[in-house]
Amino acid sequence: MQTSTIDSNEAAAIQAVRDSVAVCDRSHWGRIQVSDDDRIRFLHNQTTNNFQSLQPGQGCDTVFVTSTARTIDLTTAYVIEDSVLLLVSPSRRQQLIQLMDRYIFFSDKVQLKDVTEDTATFSLIGPGSDALIEKLGAGAIIGQPYASHQLFEDVRVAVGSGLATSGYTLILSSANREKLWEKIVEAGAVPMSDRVWEHLRIEQGRPAPDFELTEDYNPLEAGLWQTISFEKGCYIGQETIARLNTYKGVKQHLWGVRLSAPVEPGSVITVGEEKVGKLTSYTETEQGSFGLAYIRTKAGGEGLKVQVGESQGELINVPFVTHDYV
Template sequence: MQKSPLRAVHESAGARLRPEEAGGQVITYGDVPAEYAAGTQEGALLLDVTTRGLLTVMGKDARDFLHRILANDIKGLTSGQGNRNLLLTGKGKIVSMFDLCCLGQGFLLSTPPGQAGPLRDALDMYLFTEDVTLADETEAHAPIEIVGPGAAEIIESVLPDFDPTSDTPHTFQFVPFHLDDSDDSDAAAMTKVTPMLVAGRSGFRLETEPEHVAELWRVLQEFGATPGGLVAYDSLRAESVAGEFGRDITDDVYPQEARLEDAFSLTKGCYIGQEVVAKIDTYGGLNKRLFRLRVSHDDPVAPGTRILRSIDGESRDLGVVTTWAYSFEADGGVVLGYLKRKHQEPGTEFLLGETGATAVLQD
């Protein structure tokens, strides 16, 4: 995984960071309640996602190739549009999850950190004689995200050419970011602005070149954005039941189990795994689904902790914890986890492994 070009900025600001070998993400800038409030109440929360991957898919056959492979619609997209998308196994389970943008006959696929290469290799397996070129361009871009009630206003202040009325998710625009740190008064870096869900809430992703992202990060703060990290981010997404690839969403999960209904199409026709996805939609039969549960104490609960319930005097294993977070909305600890069907009634109480804690399923 590449190092964030903002790491030195975070260190100089006194942010708490994970070790580089563990990803190097910002944990917090020091005031988690303020970071959370910026993402929910006033202003906007600014997040470093510069280690996300970028895969380009180019060539005259790129559209047809991706349309027959990927789970969401491709042929219906015009330049400037996009969607959340999936690559599935033949059995309908998730191989990769990414955000796709259409550039005419070319496409940009923004992946979770470290996933551009594996996605390229997975797609390459389906290439034969098509005119398609796959390239890992991760090092050429530096995305950051912003979420909160003031996000659009802050972006418009920093990027005056940004059109805030164009807020359809994944419909992006390129606008100039005028550089204050350049000797050329007309110098600008083209910045891609995409409305999308950030931590399960309406937000934006801003993508620019790595050499300009520190300046963009600084100016966004000057206009009111609050920098934050994983603690506030996890709180927001846990409250929204927004799973994260690699933590809550893995290769043993069907899209519907992870609440990814916006990432696949039921009408586009055949694609890898389509038959299974369609059968689940038509006949039901999900064995599990991702839910949020309120925990009886505020101590962290480890991913992988089993979710248990006593039924007729017998302890039954009914699911697994994938994320723990402190929820400011619930004023306490919450977990995300998969629960088996027939045990998904709000208000149901469970035991969390050997922790001694209980957890109540929330709406």
């Protein structure tokens, strides 16, 4: 199983996400700096979102896809005065650097630098995040749009926790990592483990590489509509994505599944004798067993009763994903 029963410390962190504020060390996530004169045009042509509409201090979520629009990674991009900083999934750092490097041609003014080891990333998650950000002296960022970011005493503070729960992402020098972590915990944040992050990302429906983001699925099926610009011009995978939207051709959608018993990811999902999908992630929640699954569009949606291995299941909406055509 991906996630086993949580312990008391993990339960406290989950409660803090709901009631106050938790802090998660995401320093093992990749950070890639894209710089030089053509950086915006380059990323605009490489990923699903509209970079040419962004100014320094703004940002967005965007998806790297293959030429046939299969998902590689969901990343968050922060546009800075002289570069763009990409926060990428831990397992996709090297792949994305190699992928982007392949598309930098002789005349392109684009520089890539892996700054993961030189930097650290924390996420503040929960309704008490604003108060903690105030304590850290970064209150000016409160109320700004998603992925907006500012530098406060060498710490880049960005709106958005990385999950569907409100919060902030902090990017800083690795040399200051321990000092800031202690300051945040002393200010009242409850430390949150990677296991709790995984639990929450499944519960909220954030798709992850090797589970929901694979070459079997495209970003529309993954429910990442908010990361896609249908107004911009050509980019890698654009023709396939545009066609799926225009002709309402999304054949399967990502759903949450409330389960009656534990089930292994990869289990086939059926309605009657018909195979309708596959379970991609699993965790235990206070309400019982829970998973994420891709379900064929024609089979139905929210409230659909399904069979998952030996378990009964019911499809529910999860807050990170959307199913609406543009």
